[in-house]
Amino acid sequence: MEILRMRSAFSFFLLYFFLFCDISLSFSPVDHYLVNCGAFLDSTVDNRRFVSDSHDSTHAHLSSPQSFSLCAGTLLPALPPIYHTARVFKAQSKYVFDVKDPGTHMVRLHFHRFSTPQLNLVDSQFHVLVNGLVALTNFSGGNSLGPRVTEYLLCVHSEKLEITFVPAGKSKFAFVNAIEVISAPKDLIPETAQSLNGDKLESFEGLNQRAFEVVHRVTVGGAKVTPFNDSLWRTWVPDDEYLKSNQGSTRVYFSGSIKYQEGGASCEVGPDNVYNSARLIESKSASIPNAILSWEFPVTEDYKYLVRLHFCDIASVSLGLLFFNVHVNGHLVFKDLDPSAVTNYMLASPFYLDFVVDADPSSVVNVAVAPSNKSMAHTVDAILNGVEIMKMNNLMGSFDGKVPVESVLKCWPTRKSGRILLPMIALVCLLLSLSVFMRRRVDKADSVPWSKLPMEDPETTPKKGKQQLPSKV
Structure with missing residues (x-):
């Protein structure tokens, strides 16, 4: 009986410890x-x-x-x-x-x-x-x-x-x-990514020092994810609007636990509700489907974009069975992707791939997954869980056009001209009034005040003098 009590107390302690650790380790922003x-x-x-x-x-x-x-x-x-x-x-x-x-x-x-x-x-x-x-x-x-x-x-x-x-x-x-x-979180934007330059992939350094505007944030195959269900309070919209080709694809939903690992995607990079759903291409016979899953996202030309693709193998029945190709803007960016190898051979463990690309001539970013030469029959042959597309600012320091910040700030003084003009008009009016007043004083100083003229002057009469009075006032 005493042993049973000790075991119960120890189990309660472990439960409390892990719950406490989980809460304490959850992301809490400083700012x-x-x-x-x-x-x-x-x-x-x-x-x-x-x-x-x-x-x-x-x-x-x-x-x-x-x-x-x-x-x-x-x-x-x-x-x-x-x-x-x-x-x-x-x-x-x-x-x-x-x-x-x-x-x-x-x-x-x-x-x-x-x-x-x-x-x-x-x-x-x-x-x-x-x-x-x-x-x-x-x-x-x-x-x-x-x-x-x-x-x-x-x-x-x-x-x-x-x-x-x-x-x-x-x-x-x-x-x-x-x-x-x-x-x-410090792991939200890494230091490096792969940059697509024509058909070549090159290393893009200093990614975490750049600025981005979120253009699209999409959960593939699942329902809308609201800020309430995201640890960074983001919104993920369903992919139906962007899906271009889904021939031979199916949706999949996962009710198990998503296994986050150090070095992979954290729950801040992508929440459970993104990784527990997906679209996939699946072979249901002895042949591999000749199919492709593709999405098109409208963007603005003349900008570079960070394309983040989220993966989590929630559909395979065993490790080492899933191989597929990944395409961005019609270019092969990852051949024979093996989620098992990326995740240290663990199913339902999320990861992501980052690519820096330009918008294509039709002002879209195209993303696609398809079976590869290593794909197998009677198993899953391609999968995608989520997509994020972020615009990078141009050389003018802008996300919206080619007007630099200096020009934006200079446009405001012209809007304030009315505020400046009114006081100036008032000042001019005041100076004019003061000038008129001073002129009148000078004129009065030069004139002779009216008084009764001497009677000895036979050519001047008081009547004429009185008629001149109004003209001096």
């Missing part, structure tokens, strides 16, 4: 700012507390000469509360965040255009700068059908991170609904 812009109260979304920017903060500061809060009227009940309010800027303004943990940071900007009797956010047009990079130009907040979130990954070495809003065009105002600034 973690969630801002509810334009709101007077904090809001909670997916168990995350967005703090009102009306509150005084020692670590996040709003610098704006002209801004005000705008509250929407009736919105869809399912819309998160952060989209019920907005901070509107009538002049160049910025948020400044303290950076305690240098390195890669995630920045998310939330926009939702709504209309009020005072202002219609659809009429906005503005530029956005993120830590010295041009993030958006002539932006109007997305579409009116729903919120839009733009996400950036930046390497920050300074003690401050700044997000600047510059009104543009005829709208004369900018806005934002919410902001996230979060320090990322």
Whole structure:
């Protein structure tokens, strides 16, 4: 009986220890700012507390000469509360965040255009700068059908991170609904990747020092993954919209445990809900299917892109049975990929491959998997679990066009000309008034005050003198 009690106590201790370790080892960002812009109260979304920017903060500061809060009227009940309010800027303004943990940071900007009797956010047009990079130009907040979130990954070495809003065009105002600034895990962006140069693969160094805009984040074969189910609060959309060729493919879902390993993909790189589903090509006979799985993602030309492909063999019944080829933009980037060898011979263990590529002439990035010469009959012959495509800033330091940050900032003084012109006009009017006043005083000093003239002058009469009086006044 005593031995049974000791075993029970020891089992309880192990359970508590592993649970505690799992919680303590989960990712906890050092820099973690969630801002509810334009709101007077904090809001909670997916168990995350967005703090009102009306509150005084020692670590996040709003610098704006002209801004005000705008509250929407009736919105869809399912819309998160952060989209019920907005901070509107009538002049160049910025948020400044303290950076305690240098390195890669995630920045998310939330926009939702709504209309009020005072202002219609659809009429906005503005530029956005993120830590010295041009993030958006002539932006109007997305579409009116729903919120839009733009996400950036930046390497920050300074003690401050700044997000600047510059009104543009005829709208004369900018806005934002919410902001996230979060320090990322150190393994999210590695130092190196493979760069596709024609048909050749070359080493791309310093990847973790670059900046990225997330263009596509897709879970293959599975349902939408919301921030609530992602340790970095990301959204992964289903791949159906991008799937170009799925002849002979099937979906697969996995109910077991995803086995993360050091050196492979961590749960921060990709969550369970991405790795436990996939699309695959499977041989169901003695022959290998002549099939290919391909996806097309629209992108903007004249930029380089980081293409991250997520893999996790959740379908094979045994190790060493899966071999397949990987193609990007029509080029073979990995021949005879063997997930077992990559994962030290462990099934359901995730990993990813990174490639730096250019957009093809049709402004798309194409990704495909297909059986290889080593593929076998009666087994899985290709698999893919997730895709991320991130735009890299161009030589002008921009994610949106070829206008450098200096030109964006210079465009604002012309917008302030009215503010400068009015005081100058007032000053000129004041000087003119003072000049007229002084001239009148001089004129009066040179004239003779009216008085009764001497009677000895027979040619001058008081009547004539009185007629001249009004002309001197």
